[in-house]
Amino acid sequence: TFEVSSAGAERPLKRPSDFQRFLGHPVLVKTYKPKDGRKEFAGTLAGYDNGAVLLDMGGAEPLRFEKPELALVRLRVEF
Numbered sequence: 533t534f535e536v537s538s539a540g541a542e543r544p545l546k547r548p549s550d551f552q553r554f555l556g557h558p559v560l561v562k563t564y565k566p567k568d569g570r571k572e573f574a575g576t577l578a579g580y581d582n583g584a585v586l587l588d589m590g591g592a593e594p595l596r597f598e599k600p601e602l603a604l605v606r607l608r609v610e611f
Contacts, residue, residue, distance in 0.1 A: 544606045551580035562604040
């Protein structure tokens with residue numbers, strides 16, 4: 533038996549093409565070490581620059597996460 537499944541609605545983003553494709557979509561960012569006292573951040577994917585992720589959380593400037601900081605970036609489903 534051969535089974536094919538989708539990565540799902542909350543799929544992790546890994547390749548540069550994933551980040552480009554989902555610009556403007558809601559995402560969840562998890563970091564290895566706390567940043568501003570937190571390890572989880574929810575917002576809108578605002579950019580991807582040479583491995584760094586820009587996250588719009590409604591503030592004046594997007595938060596920037598460098599590639600070594602990132603444990604996981606995945607799509608976030610809003611209901």
